[in-house]
Amino acid sequence: MPKCTIDGREVEFQAGENIVNIAKRVGVDVPVFCYHPGLSVVAQCRMCLVEVEKMPKLQTACSTPATDGMVVRTTSDSVKKARASTMEFLLVNHPLDCPVCDKSGECDLQDNSFAHGSAYMRSTEERRTFVDVDMGPVIQKNMNRCIHCTRCIRFGDEVAGVREMVAIQRGNMTDITTIDGLPLSTQYAGNYADICPTGALTLKDFRFKKRAWFLKKTPSVCGGCSKGCATEVHHENGSIYRTLPRVSPGVNKYWLCDEGRFLFNHAQEEDRVREVWTKTSSEATWAEEIQKFRSTLAQAGSVVFAVGSDLTLEEMKAIQVFVSQHAPSAVLGHFGTPGILTSSEDGPEDSILRMKSKTANLMGAEKLGFKPLQKASFDVAIVFTAGRAVLPELQAKHKIGVGLFITKEAERFDVVLPSLSMFEKDGTIVNHAGIEQRLRRVVPPRGHCKSISEVLMLLANTGKKQGVA
Amino acid sequence: MLIKRKAPWWNVFYLIEVISGLLITMKHFLFKKTATLQFPEERREYSDRYRGLHYIKTVNNVENCTACMLCPTVCPAECIHIVAEERADKEKYPARFEIDLLRCCFCGMCEEACPKDAIKLSNIYEMAQVERIVLEKDVLLDQRGGK
Ligand code: SF4
Ligand code: SF4
Ligand code: SF4
Ligand code: FES
Numbered sequence: 057m058p059k060c061t062i063d064g065r066e067v068e069f070q071a072g073e074n075i076v077n078i079a080k081r082v083g084v085d086v087p088v089f090c091y092h093p094g095l096s097v098v099a100q101c102r103m104c105l106v107e108v109e110k111m112p113k114l115q116t117a118c119s120t121p122a123t124d125g126m127v128v129r130t131t132s133d134s135v136k137k138a139r140a141s142t143m144e145f146l147l148v149n150h151p152l153d154c155p156v157c158d159k160s161g162e163c164d165l166q167d168n169s170f171a172h173g174s175a176y177m178r179s180t181e182e183r184r185t186f187v188d189v190d191m192g193p194v195i196q197k198n199m200n201r202c203i204h205c206t207r208c209i210r211f212g213d214e215v216a217g218v219r220e221m222v223a224i225q226r227g228n229m230t231d232i233t234t235i236d237g238l239p240l241s242t243q244y245a246g247n248y249a250d251i252c253p254t255g256a257l258t259l260k261d262f263r264f265k266k267r268a269w270f271l272k273k274t275p276s277v278c279g280g281c282s283k284g285c286a287t288e289v290h291h292e293n294g295s296i297y298r299t300l301p302r303v304s305p306g307v308n309k310y311w312l313c314d315e316g317r318f319l320f321n322h323a324q325e326e327d328r329v330r331e332v333w334t335k336t337s338s339e340a341t342w343a344e345e346i347q348k349f350r351s352t353l354a355q356a357g358s359v360v361f362a363v364g365s366d367l368t369l370e371e372m373k374a375i376q377v378f379v380s381q382h383a384p385s386a387v388l389g390h391f392g393t394p395g396i397l398t399s400s401e402d403g404p405e406d407s408i409l410r411m412k413s414k415t416a417n418l419m420g421a422e423k424l425g426f427k428p429l430q431k432a433s434f435d436v437a438i439v440f441t442a443g444r445a446v447l448p449e450l451q452a453k454h455k456i457g458v459g460l461f462i463t464k465e466a467e468r469f470d471v472v473l474p475s476l477s478m479f480e481k482d483g484t485i486v487n488h489a490g491i492e493q494r495l496r497r498v499v500p501p502r503g504h505c506k507s508i509s510e511v512l513m514l515l516a517n518t519g520k521k522q523g524v525a
Numbered sequence: 526m527l528i529k530r531k532a533p534w535w536n537v538f539y540l541i542e543v544i545s546g547l548l549i550t551m552k553h554f555l556f557k558k559t560a561t562l563q564f565p566e567e568r569r570e571y572s573d574r575y576r577g578l579h580y581i582k583t584v585n586n587v588e589n590c591t592a593c594m595l596c597p598t599v600c601p602a603e604c605i606h607i608v609a610e611e612r613a614d615k616e617k618y619p620a621r622f623e624i625d626l627l628r629c630c631f632c633g634m635c636e637e638a639c640p641k642d643a644i645k646l647s648n649i650y651e652m653a654q655v656e657r658i659v660l661e662k663d664v665l666l667d668q669r670g671g672k
Contacts, residue, residue, distance in 0.1 A: 155593030155640050156617045264609040264617055267594045 058124035063131060075117035075128055076104060084130055087139065087168045089146075089253045090205040091118035094310040095214055101146075101205050103168065105138040106130045114138055136172070143173030149183050149228065150254075151200045159255030161268035165203060184228055192239030194314055195248050195257050202256035204230050208248050215311060216242040217407060232256070244408060246317040247310075250300060261318060262298045266290075275302055276496040277485060279366055279444055279478035280316035282402055282413040284487030287312060289320065289479060289498045296320040296479060296499055307487065313410050322443055323477035327463040330503025333472040342504065345471055346514045352454060353515070356436040359383055360452070362429050364445030364459065365392035365415040368483025368495060371508045372417070372424050375440060378512045389429030390421040391448040397428035402488055411488055415445050416478075420486035439469070440508060442478050458511055474505040481507060571648050576633040578649040579624055581665045582642060588666060589643035592619040596635035596644050604628035605635060622662040626652060645670050 057068040062075070065082045074097070076086045089101035099119035106117045109127035114134060122128075129135065147169065154160040186199035209221045209232065220240055224231050234240060240248070248257045271290040278285040278299070286304035290297050299320055301312035334340040353359065361379055363372055372390075379386050392415035396402050399422055402413040433451035441447065443460030447468065457469040459476075466472040479498040486492050506514075562569060571577075582589045592609035604627075610620035635644045647670030652658065 155591045155595070160593075264592070264611065267598070269598065270594075 058122070060122045060124070060126040060128065062128045069122050072121050075106060075108075075115075075120050075122055078122055079117065079128070079130065086117045086130055087164075087172055088118055089164060089168070089203060090207060092207050092210075092251055092310075095207060095210040095251075098206060098210070101203065102142050103139065103146075105135060105142070107132045107135050139168075139172040140174055143169050144178070146203050147173065147177065148179050148181075149200075150203070151183060153201075157198075157201065157255035158258040158263060159201075159252075159268075163255060164253035165201075186231060189233055189237040190239060191234065191257070192241075192245065194245040194260060195240055196260045196263055197233075198256055198258070199231060199233070200256075201254045202232050203254055204232065205253055206232070207251045207253065208232060208257060211247060211251055212242065215247070215408065216244045218242050221248075243313050243315070243406070243410065244311060246312060246314050247301070250310075250312075259298065261321075266292060266297045271297060274496050274498045276479070276498060277416070277493040278312065278316040278319065279416040279442065279485065279495070280313070280319050280414065281405075281409075281411040282399075282416060282418050282488040283307065283409050283411045284416055284485060284491065284493050285312055285316055285409060286493070287316070289496075291499050294499045294502070296324060307491065308409055311409060313408070315410070319444075320479055323460065323479050325462050329461045329463060329466045329472050329474050330501075330505055331474065332504065333461075333463075333466050333469075333474070335467075335470050340471075342473075342506070342514075345473060346511075349456060349471070349473075350515055350518070352436055352456075353383055356454070358434045359386035359436045359438065360429070360432075360434045360450065361386055361388045362437060362439045362448055362450065363388065363390045363421065363426060364439070364441035365390045365413075365418045365421045365426075366442040366444035366478070367417060367421075367440060367508070368481065368485055369417065369420045369424065369492075370483050371440070371481075372421060372426065374509045374512055376424060376426075378516060382516055387430075387432075387434070388426065390418075390426040391429045392418055392421075392445040394446055398422065399488065413488070416487070417485040419488055419490060420484070420492075423486060440475075442476065444478070458508060473511055474501075474503060475508050475511065476501050476505055480505070565651075571650070573648070575648050575650070576631045576636075576646040578626075578647050578652055578669065579629075579635075579660060579665060580645055580647055580667060580669045581622065581662075582645055582670075583666060583668060587615065588618065589641045590619050590622065590639075591615070591617050591641055591643075592622075593617075593640060595638040595640065599634045599638040601632060601634065602628045602630050619662065622665055624660040624665065626658040626660060 059066050059068050062079050062082055063084050067078050067082050069078045076088060076091060079086050086104050088104045090098055097119045099116040104117040105114040107129040108115045154166060188197045188199055191197045212221045213219050218241060220234050222235055224233060249259045270292050272292055274289050276287050276289050278287045285308035286302035288300045288302045299317050301308055301310055303310055332340045332342055332345050361375060363375055379388050393413050396413045399419050402411060402418060405412050429448055436454045437450040437452035438456045441459035455469045457472040461472050478495060480501040482497050483495045484492050485495055592607050594607060597605040597607055604625040606623045607619045608621040609617050612618050633646050636646050649669055
């Protein structure tokens with residue numbers, strides 16, 4: 057393998073790798089703005105300038121592929137000077153309204169200015185100001201903060217597949233905007249906020265909710281479709297504030313679709329059922345309802361256990377074991393997305409990430425031997441879901457729901473036992489390609505939600521042991 | 526170890542010491558200024574750097590605060606709670622701003638951290654109350670300090 061030297065450290069690299077990535081491997085951070093590993097290289101911000109031996113001028117580390125025997129210096133005086141002047145140029149027009157800006161705390165411009173810039177400003181000219189166009193429901197724009205890195209333009213073009221962001225005017229007045237000022241149309245608009253190195257493009261949903269440094273981060277997996285994108289859920293004090301993509305080269309690379317990004321809002325809905333709910337009484341308790349559930353099961357003629365394919369493998373297995381031991385005559389089947397009953401019917405919905413199956417664990421359900429739910433009428437129907445699967449139309453005299461329901465959905469049942477959302481439990485889900493991934497518990501459930509395994513355990517316990525429910 | 530010193534023989538005439546002690550007392554009583562104040566009629570002058578009750582500075586009746594959350598970040602007592610929102614005349618403003626005074630240790634770090642010169646500690650030091658005091662935003666907007 058060829059070798060090069062970066063700041064006195066020798067590194068092996070593969071042909072074609074650029075200096076930024078190689079340097080990262082030996083712990084040398086080259087500051088960048090326009091370079092993003094998931095996008096093409098344009099080398100126009102000039103922040104990544106480094107000194108390369110035998111080259112007369114400084115080189116942009118993002119666009120310079122390393123060659124064998126190359127000697128790179130990233131801390132020499134000329135590099136430091138170049139970085140400081142690039143920072144100064146970028147800040148000439150920057151409003152520096154970090155106290156108001158949502159990017160603050162995770163802003164590349166802020167970090168690089170702190171590390172490589174100067175605390176003093178020489179320019180006294182008035183800064184440019186723009187009137188911002190509305191970018192649709194996902195993205196909030198503040199053009200004053202833009203540094204013209206064009207990451208957003210390239211993202212739309214190369215990843216999202218729609219050329220909707222463009223640069224108009226030139227020089228100082230360059231305006232990064234959508235074509236004809238239309239709102240963004242892509243289903244992946246949230247990524248614009250992720251890749252923007254400044255606060256020019258931020259999420260409307262997250263606007264002013266929390267400063268970035270307060271958030272705790274839990275790596276998890278998106279439960280929005282059978283792709284199983286790697287996510288990082290940001291939360292504080294039991295509330296989720298946003299979901300960001302986690303880099304996962306084999307699955308979602310650097311991206312996340314909007315549906316998955318805002319999935320957490322459903323689990324935090326105001327009218328989510330968080331206490332035991334029944335059609336007849338408003339004072340139902342867990343102990344009573346479990347008791348009634350048990351006798352219903354014992355007396356019913358035909359019973360169906362409808363299992364949402366948004367549950368984890370562990371929960372599905374628990375239901376399977378429970379049915380085989382306590383209701384062997386019951387019918388067991390999975391449901392999820394209308395029209396997508398088996399994994400063979402599943403497929404990509406677009407050319408980027410989204411899959412047709414809107415439940416995350418269809419493959420897992422099949423692995424465990426679940427069959428799609430057949431239409432028939434039953435005495436009792438028991439529906440398990442984590443809030444993502446579309447509820448099936450069931451013909452049954454008595455319907456019990458276990459899982460995440462909002463009040464409107466609960467009204468279709470006789471009894472609802474509140475259970476956990478995808479953000480409130482650990483577990484395993486299998487994506488469309490058969491990759492097993494771990495869901496992580498991000499926040500504890502509010503109210504009196506119980507996990508499905510706890511509900512089953514309470515049901516299986518016939519009351520001989522004390523202290524249950 | 527306890528050291529016992531032998532008292533000199535003239536200590537038996539303790540009356541001399543008593544009189545000289547009394548003289549000191551009378552000197553203070555009759556000729557020196559008293560150290561105590563008749564509070565609340567009389568008040569002591571404090572330095573401008575004294576850190577007392579908080580307030581949020583306003584300019585033209587608009588609060589300087591932009592809800593950047595630096596004071597709750599720096600506050601060692603974690604007693605500041607801010608909810609940020611948007612308003613027509615101001616991109617970001619504190620819809621709620623609360624300081625739990627019982628937890629506050631009057632370190633003044635919030636004042637130091639504030640980039641907008643908004644949160645201030647005034648010279649007011651009379652804060653005794655019968656109930657728990659949480660300063661709400663409307664109370665904080667009262668310009669008490671003149672700083
Ligand atoms: S983009 Fe970054 S540097 Fe600019 S105001 Fe926002 S946080 Fe500050
Ligand atoms: S809006 Fe953000 S991503 Fe787009 S060019 Fe400006 S700074 Fe770069
Ligand atoms: S004075 Fe200190 S303890 Fe009191 S609110 Fe300010 S930072 Fe917190
Ligand atoms: S990161 Fe290399 S020029 Fe922008």
